[in-house]
Amino acid sequence: MTDDILARLQQIQAHALNVQAAMESQPRPNEARGTDPTGCVAVVVDPDGLPSRIEVRAGWQRHVAAEELSSLVLLVSQEVAAQAAQAWSEAFDLHVWRSRAEAARAGEQEGAELPPLEQARPFGSPRDPLTLTEEALKALKATRDQAxxxxxxxxxxxxxxxxxxxxxxxxxxxxTINPRWALRQGATALNAALREALREARAAMEEHAARRRAEAQGLDDLAREALATLARFQDLNNSPEEG
Known part of the structure; x- marks a missing residue:
């Protein structure tokens, strides 16, 4: 029974690694830039779809009402992100990805990707089963709450x-851009304010992403420890009984 569980866990792990390798083989989206029809607002979007630069051209007041400036920034950013996503989807080679996925699936079914069970121990250190179960339940609850x-x-x-x-x-x-404030400022001051606000928002987003990466690493470590614990049970079950 333990052998079957270990083999299945190793199959899942091999499948996850194969899918990750197939995705990483595809090109990432490029940085994209776009403007509104008047050229008053320019936005640069990074490969993750987040704006990395927002600029307003000098003399924007002659083309855009101050009350509409913030909406125009949002519209341009969303259009640029959509265009970048479309370009990436067109560059995504679905045939190559499907071929890799099918090859990985065939290898998993044949057991070619599975390491011997004796190699399960390097994936992590065995843990006390009760403590491991408690941590796994906490991790599952946290994942459910996040969803x-x-x-x-x-x-x-x-x-x-x-x-x-x-x-x-x-x-x-x-x-949001305060219309009265914007009308009293030149393009230089307005762009400086946009950079400051964007920098602060991106820093908060990166902090959140770092926490999510740490949580994901914790789940990965927990899975490895569970695999090592099962491997230890297998060793105990397979060891000859003392006379």
Whole structure:
């Protein structure tokens, strides 16, 4: 029974690694840049779909009402992100990915990718089963709570609290620019405020992403320790009984 569980866990791990390798073999999206039809607002979006630079051209007041400036920033950012995603999807070689996935599946079915059970121990250190079970239940609860929680948002402000940028993992979610304040500022001051707000929002987003990576690493370590614990039980079950 233990052998079957170990083999299945190793199959799952091999499949996950094969899928990850297939995805990493595909090209990542490129940085994209776009403007509104008047050229007043320019936005650069990074490969993750998040704005990395937002700029307003001098003389924007002649083309855009101050009350509409923030909406225009949001619109341009979303259009640029959508265009970048479309370009990436067209560059994504589905045939290559499918071929890799089918080859990996065939190898898994034949058992070619599975290491001997004796090699399970390097994946982690055996743990006390009760403690391991308790931590696994906590991790499952945390994962369930995250799935039910609303999408994470991060908002950054400039020093005058006149400009704000709100980001989600999917891109720019919101932008506010105080119209009266904007009309009193030149493009240089406005762009400086946009940079400050964007920098603060991206820093908060990166902090959240770092926490998620640490949580994912914790789950990975927990899975490795579970595999090592099962391997220890196998060793105990297979060891000859003392007379």
């Amino acid at each position: 039910a929680a609303p999408p994470m948002t991060s908002t950054g402000w400039d020093g005058d609290r006149a400009v704000s940028i709100t980001l989600t993992p999917g891109g720019l979610q919101g932008c």
